[in-house]
Amino acid sequence: MLAALVLTACSSSGNNGENPVKAAGVLRVGTEGVYSPFSYHDPATGDLVGYDVDVARAVAEKLGLKVEFVETPWDAIFAALESDRFDVVANEVTINDERKQKYDLSEPYSVGEGVIVTRADDSSVKSLDDILGKVAGETATSNWAQVARDHGARVEAVEGFTQAIKLLNQGRVDVVINDSIAVYAYLAETGDNSVKIAGTTGEKSEQGFAARKNSGLLPDLNKALDELRSDGTLATISKKYLKADASGGPEAQSTWQLVLHSLGPLAKAAITMTIPLTIISFVIGLVIALAVALARLSPNVILSNIARFYISIIRGTPLLVQLFIVFYALPELGVKIDPFPAAIIAFSLNVGGYAAEIIRSAIQSIPKGQWEAAETIGLNYVGALRRIILPQATRVAVPPLSNTLISLVKDTSLASTILVTELLRQAQIIAAPKFEFFALYGTAAVYYWVICLVLSFGQSRIERRLERYVAR
């Protein structure tokens, strides 16, 4: 229903000539950033590169536009396109009829062939006819997943090609179907001989840019692609990235070197994203929590029921869904919020719901006699709360609130799904071109752990301070 609304909304605005991209002078391009060799970060420089990325750059240049890349996990990429996070997707979007109905698809700029990858010792698969009943590792919304399903395989949803290959390596899926170029790039990069190309899908696939339906961008995109094709630019870019043979990959880097090189970028992601996200969300969340806790304790039935409802919504729905609603669903209602503030809003509301119950029970744990004593010396409600009750409730609330804070540190990794390049996302970006997930996730885990260690240390200091007036 919503999608239909969006489509009609787009078609009414899309046909009236003036195209907003030209007006802005910027072409915003959505891409995965973890799909080597099409869209990934150069391990040496950290820059976003790849075949699709360079083609998008060249197209923008032809059109006299600046280009701005927005990195998005594949399965969120069309949602982000529709919620106007960017104008086109440049990420090996395979052209098919289904997509043509929903999106504006450009002429193809790459042609690939689907291949079936299995473990080296698996001889049971030679063609698509053999994958019936097998488990395939594919991103849920990709055309490869559809191919696998059409031939009777069960699709295990993964986040991207590189993870699919890892799952294959580990024996958790039986086959991976993907573009031959991606597979050759993987084999070249890793020298992995535990997997092999077992066969082809027998069909060529064509990849192009995707834009919102009736975006008005197609004529320009196609014209630019034509020019790039005829002046040889596409071929040049292709030679740079797409090596259909398995020879001459980039300079091999040891895992250890990769981890060493990742320390700086990971620290930067932690300091500029993960930590601020945690602190700001926690502070705002506590303010919300206190207000909600007081509303919940209020004798006013309407107020306390609103508070109850809020708490039940927040605790009864997954944080990931809350993030998605703020980031992807609100734009459909006309409220568009940038990734970082959107993450702050979702996390604050989440902390607010959980901490409200902690604060409520902490307030209730203070004996009634304290309220009465405050009354008898003439303090009003706010005064009693501020001077007598909350300082004591704080002592009770610090340990569980610390738990909430420490959970929050790790929950911020979910912000990667709404385009915030925080610690975990940064690790993914670095890991993808080298397929070194274990090493990079491990390094990220150490960073999270260190942050939490520091927080635990802070917690025990605060606790010791608050214990000063309690008998031990």
Place this chain on the structure above:
Amino acid sequence: MTELRDDRISAEGVHKAFGENEVLKGVSFSVAAGSATTVIGPSGSGKTTLLRALNALDVPDAGVVRVGDVELDFSKPVPQDQLRRYRAQSGFVFQSHNLFPHKTVIENVTEGPLVVQKRPKDEVQAEAVELLRQVGLAEKRDQYPFQLSGGQQQRVGIARALALKPKVVLFDEPTSALDPELVGEVLSVIRDLAIEGWTLVIVTHEIQFAKQVSDQVLFTDQGVILEKGPPAEVIGDPKEERTRQFLDRILNPL
């Protein structure tokens, strides 16, 4: 003491029920300025509720209470700010002291004068030190309540109530939660207050103490004041059979 009315605190037809349970069934009495009144009676007779009604900690269902010249008539709802203005007239000492555990002894005493009455800090501080000296705890000023004995905690509770310079001080069984050997130090502080001319209302089980310090004794039973008068009459020569039984049980427990 020159006062237009010589009664400092009074109650008129005070009713209070908790659900079905009618705890006060129309209680009336008055206390003269500068005098000490003790309230005795069996447990469950409504003494504590009576004292809490006098301070509007439990808001009565009906009746009139007055401290000084501030009067509350509970025949209609009383707004919060009026309740607060009324409460400010009296100090309250709890059975379980209810000191603020996160504040030091002197902070407990100065909280009301500084934060509520907004009086100058130097003055309040000096008075608090003097009050603590009066209850014998000057050297404990910077300790936390948990570092004190029960009797010391209760004496801080008394200093806290006095710091607000109330017209009357209400005591709710101030020694009931104490070990027997600590009772004396608290009672002697209260006796000194009576001698100094504070107006006091004390709910207590200490009959000997009541006899010594009171100008007036109220005997409550089943939600009414059964007998009132000077201690020589109510304790020394009770008219009512119930009063006699009660005193006999307390004075000769075996």
